[in-house]
Amino acid sequence: MFTEEEYQERLKRTKERMDVEGIEVLLVTNPSNMNYLTGYDAWSFYVHQMVIVILEQDQPIWIGRKQDANAAKYTTWLDSKHIAFYTDEYVHSRTRHPMDYIAAYLTKIGVGNRVIGVEMENYYFTAKAFEQLKKGLAHAVFKDVTLLVNYLRMIKSDKEIRYMKNAATIAERAMQTAINTIAEGVRENDVVAAIYQTQISGTLEFGGDYPAIVPLLPSGEKTSAPHITWSDVTYKKNQTVIIELAGCYKRYHAPLARTVTVGFPTKEVKDLAEVVIEGINETLLAIQPGMTCEEVEAVWSQSIAKYGFMKDSRLGYSTGLSYPPDWGEHTASIRKGDKTILQPNMAFHLIPGIWYDDYGVEISESFYVTDTGCEAFADFPRQLFIKK
Amino acid sequence: MFTEEEYQERLKRTKERMDVEGIEVLLVTNPSNMNYLTGYDAWSFYVHQMVIVILEQDQPIWIGRKQDANAAKYTTWLDSKHIAFYTDEYVHSRTRHPMDYIAAYLTKIGVGNRVIGVEMENYYFTAKAFEQLKKGLAHAVFKDVTLLVNYLRMIKSDKEIRYMKNAATIAERAMQTAINTIAEGVRENDVVAAIYQTQISGTLEFGGDYPAIVPLLPSGEKTSAPHITWSDVTYKKNQTVIIELAGCYKRYHAPLARTVTVGFPTKEVKDLAEVVIEGINETLLAIQPGMTCEEVEAVWSQSIAKYGFMKDSRLGYSTGLSYPPDWGEHTASIRKGDKTILQPNMAFHLIPGIWYDDYGVEISESFYVTDTGCEAFADFPRQLFIKK
Numbered sequence: 001m002f003t004e005e006e007y008q009e010r011l012k013r014t015k016e017r018m019d020v021e022g023i024e025v026l027l028v029t030n031p032s033n034m035n036y037l038t039g040y041d042a043w044s045f046y047v048h049q050m051v052i053v054i055l056e057q058d059q060p061i062w063i064g065r066k067q068d069a070n071a072a073k074y075t076t077w078l079d080s081k082h083i084a085f086y087t088d089e090y091v092h093s094r095t096r097h098p099m100d101y102i103a104a105y106l107t108k109i110g111v112g113n114r115v116i117g118v119e120m121e122n123y124y125f126t127a128k129a130f131e132q133l134k135k136g137l138a139h140a141v142f143k144d145v146t147l148l149v150n151y152l153r154m155i156k157s158d159k160e161i162r163y164m165k166n167a168a169t170i171a172e173r174a175m176q177t178a179i180n181t182i183a184e185g186v187r188e189n190d191v192v193a194a195i196y197q198t199q200i201s202g203t204l205e206f207g208g209d210y211p212a213i214v215p216l217l218p219s220g221e222k223t224s225a226p227h228i229t230w231s232d233v234t235y236k237k238n239q240t241v242i243i244e245l246a247g248c249y250k251r252y253h254a255p256l257a258r259t260v261t262v263g264f265p266t267k268e269v270k271d272l273a274e275v276v277i278e279g280i281n282e283t284l285l286a287i288q289p290g291m292t293c294e295e296v297e298a299v300w301s302q303s304i305a306k307y308g309f310m311k312d313s314r315l316g317y318s319t320g321l322s323y324p325p326d327w328g329e330h331t332a333s334i335r336k337g338d339k340t341i342l343q344p345n346m347a348f349h350l351i352p353g354i355w356y357d358d359y360g361v362e363i364s365e366s367f368y369v370t371d372t373g374c375e376a377f378a379d380f381p382r383q384l385f386i387k388k
Numbered sequence: 389m390f391t392e393e394e395y396q397e398r399l400k401r402t403k404e405r406m407d408v409e410g411i412e413v414l415l416v417t418n419p420s421n422m423n424y425l426t427g428y429d430a431w432s433f434y435v436h437q438m439v440i441v442i443l444e445q446d447q448p449i450w451i452g453r454k455q456d457a458n459a460a461k462y463t464t465w466l467d468s469k470h471i472a473f474y475t476d477e478y479v480h481s482r483t484r485h486p487m488d489y490i491a492a493y494l495t496k497i498g499v500g501n502r503v504i505g506v507e508m509e510n511y512y513f514t515a516k517a518f519e520q521l522k523k524g525l526a527h528a529v530f531k532d533v534t535l536l537v538n539y540l541r542m543i544k545s546d547k548e549i550r551y552m553k554n555a556a557t558i559a560e561r562a563m564q565t566a567i568n569t570i571a572e573g574v575r576e577n578d579v580v581a582a583i584y585q586t587q588i589s590g591t592l593e594f595g596g597d598y599p600a601i602v603p604l605l606p607s608g609e610k611t612s613a614p615h616i617t618w619s620d621v622t623y624k625k626n627q628t629v630i631i632e633l634a635g636c637y638k639r640y641h642a643p644l645a646r647t648v649t650v651g652f653p654t655k656e657v658k659d660l661a662e663v664v665i666e667g668i669n670e671t672l673l674a675i676q677p678g679m680t681c682e683e684v685e686a687v688w689s690q691s692i693a694k695y696g697f698m699k700d701s702r703l704g705y706s707t708g709l710s711y712p713p714d715w716g717e718h719t720a721s722i723r724k725g726d727k728t729i730l731q732p733n734m735a736f737h738l739i740p741g742i743w744y745d746d747y748g749v750e751i752s753e754s755f756y757v758t759d760t761g762c763e764a765f766a767d768f769p770r771q772l773f774i775k776k
Contacts, residue, residue, distance in 0.1 A: 042615040043602055046511075046714035067701060070613035088701040092718045094535075120516035121485075123434075128508035128534065130515035146516065147482075189588050189595030196584035200577050200618075207577030207620030210602045214431055225458035227430040230588075232595030313455060313476040324712045326434035330480045 001039055001250055004077045006157060010037055011053065011060065013152050018055055021145055023117035025106070026053040027133075028060075029125040031323040033149035035251060038062060038078055042071035045124050045323060047091055048098035054111055063102055065091060099129050103136025112137045117145035123325065150331050154318055156345045160252060161368055164320065164347060168254035168366065168377035170208045170247025174198040175256055175378075178217065178243045179385050184262050188230035191217060195245060202249070211246040211253060212327040218242055219262075223360040237263045240359040244351075246327055247378075253319055253327040254377045255349045257364035260385040272354055272361045273384035279303040280352050280363055280382065283315075287367070287374040293338035300352055309354055316350040319366060342369045347377075389427055389638055392465045394545060398425055399441065399448065401540050406443055409533055411505035413494070414441040415521075416448075417513040419711040421537035423639060426450060426466055430459035433512050433711060435479055436486035442499055451490055453479060487517050491524020500525050505533035511713065538719050542706055544733045548640060549756055552708065552735060556642035556754065556765035558596045558635025562586045563644055563766075566605065566631045567773050572650050576618035579605060583633060590637070599634040599641060600715040606630055607650075611748040625651045628747040632739075634715055634754075635766075641707055641715040642765045643737045645752035648773040660742055660749045661772035667691040668740050668751055668770065671703075675755070675762040681726035688740055697742055704738040707754060730757045735765075 014037065018026055028051040034040045037060055038051055049064030059082045062072040069085040072078065086101040106112040116137070119125050121144075134142065156164070177198040181191045195215045202208035214229060219241040222228050226242065235241065239262045246255040261269060279300050286299040297315045304311065316334035319327055327349075332340035334348060346369045353362030361384065365376040402425065406414055416439040422428045425448055426439055437452030447470045450460040457473040460466065474489040494500040504525070507513050509532075522530065544552070565586040569579045583603045590596035602617060607629040610616050614630065623629065627650045634643040649657060667688050674687045685703045692699065704722035707715055715737075720728035722736060734757045741750030749772065753764040 041617070042613065043604065043617055043713070044615040046601075046716075068613070068615055070610075071616045074610065074613055074616060088723075091702065092705070092716065092721060118515065120519065121514050123511050123514065125515050126509050126511065127506065127513050127515050127518035128532065130518075131508065144516065187595055189590060189597075193585045193587075193589035193596075196588055197581045199581075200584055201581035202577060202620065207575055207618070208581075210617065213434075214598045216431065222458075222462065225430065225456070225462055227432040227456055228459045228462060229429070229431055229598065230595070232590065314479065317480070325431070328434075328480065333480060335476075 002159060006159070007037065007039065007077050010152065014053055014149060015055055017148050017152065018053065018117065021117065021143065021148065022115055023143060023145060024055050024114040025111045026117040026145065026148070028053060028119065028149060030119050030122045030149070031124065032153070032321050033119070036149060036153055036321060038076040040072055041075045041251060042068055044068040044071060048129060050102065063105060097128065097132040099132035100136055103133055106137060113139035115141045115143060117143050117148065119146045120144040121146040147331055150329050153321060153329060154331055154346050155343055156320060156347055156368065160320065161345060163249050163252035164254050164366070164368070164377055166206055166249035167247040167252050170199060170202050170249060171245065171254045171256040172378050172380050174245050174247060175243065175258055175380055178245065179258070179260055182235055182241055182260050182262065183387055184237050185234050187232045187234050188217065189232045192230045199245070199247060206249060209248040209250055211248040212322040212324045213246065215243070215245040221358045224355050224357060235262050240265070240269055240361070242360060242362045244362070244364070251321050251323065253322055254366045255319060255327060255364065256366065256378050256380060257351055257362045258380070258385060259361045259363060260387055262387050264388065265384060265386060269359060269361065270384065275304055275307045275309060276352055276354055276361045276363050277382055280350065280365065283350065283352070284365065284367065284374060284376065287342065287369065289342050289344050289369050289371065291342050293332050293334045293340045293342070294336050296334050297336060304354065311352070311354060315352055316348050318346065319349045320347050344369050344371050390547060394547070395425065395427065395465050398540065402441055402537060403443055405536050405540065406441065406505065409505065409531065409536065410503055411531060411533060412443050412502040413499045414505040414533065414536070416441060416507065416537060418507050418510045418537065419512065420541070420709050421507070424537060424541055424709060426464040428460055429463045429639060430456055432456040432459060436517060438490065451493060485516065485520040487520035488524055491521055494525060501527035503529045503531060505531050505536065507534045508532040509534040535719055538717050541709060541717060542719055542734050543731055544708060544735055544756065548708065549733060551637050551640035552642050552754070552756070552765055554594055554637035555635040555640050558587060558590050558637060559633065559642045559644040560766050560768050562633050562635060563631065563646055563768055566633065567646070567648055570623055570629055570648050570650065571775055572625045573622050575620045575622050576605065577620045580618045587633070587635060594637060597636040597638055599636040600710040600712045601634065603631070603633040609746045612743050612745060623650050628657055628749070630748060630750045632750070632752070639709050639711065641710055642754045643707060643715060643752065644754065644766050644768065645739055645750045646768070646773060647749045647751060648775055650775050652776065653772060653774060657747060657749065658772065663692055663695045663697060664740055664742060664749045664751050665770055668738065668753065671738065671740070672753065672755060672762060672764065675730065675757065677730050677732050677757050677759065679730050681720050681722045681728045682724050684722050685724055692742065699740070699742060703740055704736050706735065707737045708735050732757050732759050
């Protein structure tokens, strides 16, 4: 997907960080980081797998399940000597663990007693995986470097930005489909079916990949429970619906949220939407390289404070390359206390919203930082949508 | 979704197992197990959350992120005193960890120094989560009970079997859509878009939920890399395509796989399909309660051995209620060495296949064990499909 030069450059920056952190061997288990360093791309993260970066070696090593070694051959830039595998006896077994195999492998290649970096806070590096690894490598020194590669991913290459623009094109279409489809009497799942169709078919020029999170479109009182997924009940008149979805292109995401009312909105909803729209517009206008994430949050807070509002959750987060269950990069958050300095080609999902008990308004944009400000990835009307 | 009586019965069986294992407090972090015990259902497993079962208490406690506490209120049978939460400062923070909060909570309610069971091998219980929990609860004794609740889930209630039948109805439709759509010159992603549309729209009577794995449909040489996801390249004449998908109804799955050829198959593919079909038919006919999983595998092995074939990966696995990234239950596997005894209302995905380097044939069924044999959930022709 990227040139070998781009992967080599990513590997070089990874090794520089390893050197600074005193890490000799890095075990990369986060699927997004595995993809970032090697191109590896398959739905195989439900079994243990990793990419091993050894400071003094030219190529990382992919290691995983036997039947996925072919996926490594097809999707990575690694030569066949750098692809290793364990057999199916290790899969979901009560007597064998893939980390037993991997520990023996590390020992065999002579790095089992080194300073080994692991991603302790990663969905696919379980408590058990770490225990087995420690058992198998009694002389290794383990260090937690959970976000080492994640932080390198924050500043995108121009090609990565282009991928996210493609993702945004898909997000625009999926959002338009959602707005077209939502109506009184329509089932929630039928709206999601139409969204998925659009997300995956993409455009005539390029197809869509699966987003790391399913479309979410809570309505009515459920807007205060934003991660409840759809059901087969129908939308009712006067409900407010918050749609949050992403376009995805070759694992790169552009999330987008909008709010729709079924029938004419009440004055309260209309007023609230105006506050949110003014807030996001002011925030996007203010963003500049050199600002900190908490300064971005402060712009929003001050904007809505004029109308007496406060919001205590995060306003946004770094996004890009990702696998389920999350499209956030888990590095910078746009919130109080986050002093990350914005730099050109960083990308975020800015997701401001205000919720009451039985309705809420949320209008979001994914953007990247430019040399002089920021640019939203998607071009989609920033308004409350009304389905009469 | 289920009656409070059914949840109470599940809780009772859980406590019986806890008692046997010497566990006083069980921390359930597997989303499927959380759902099984409480009904909790939301796409919130990308942040730390759990259900706490305390041996002497009537209700479990749900604990998670503040904005998901409303989802717990809407989807579980728990009263509001049994729903606790941490604030957004703990989300993806480098200075605070949700397990710090949860450790303090367990201490506060007086169980922080007990024998605590944890699911060590669960995607959402990270190495870091366990470290923080141990730090916060220095006087607790931890025991690994990864599959304690998973094993209880193996034997389905009649209502769960009905849910899986609904899922199978959706799987049949999605498979028919896939077969109708695949053709020379059609992009892989457009086939997946149509599959998703069908999976989520479901039927007029009930809608579809998101399956725990995306549709997989490798073709040509990629059939030997079964977890590679789709691209936007087009299907070519004479390619063999293996389609693996599931229908999902209220988180219950019925997976199904079939093989399609674009254009007339070669004699080799036709012959291979006959071997696989004979093998799966003989295996399904032989299944009886009282047999072991490895005895089921032996039926298949003997069937294909007549034609000189051997298959070294798993033939199947227990399935049902699940969340991404896997619809397997991680308990019984249909393979050599697994001595699990089949009992009525156990459910499996039987997925036999034979692969060469550049093509393969796979034809699967999800089935449940009955009093006298087994029944396939789906009713879909067990054949090689030819798209002329």
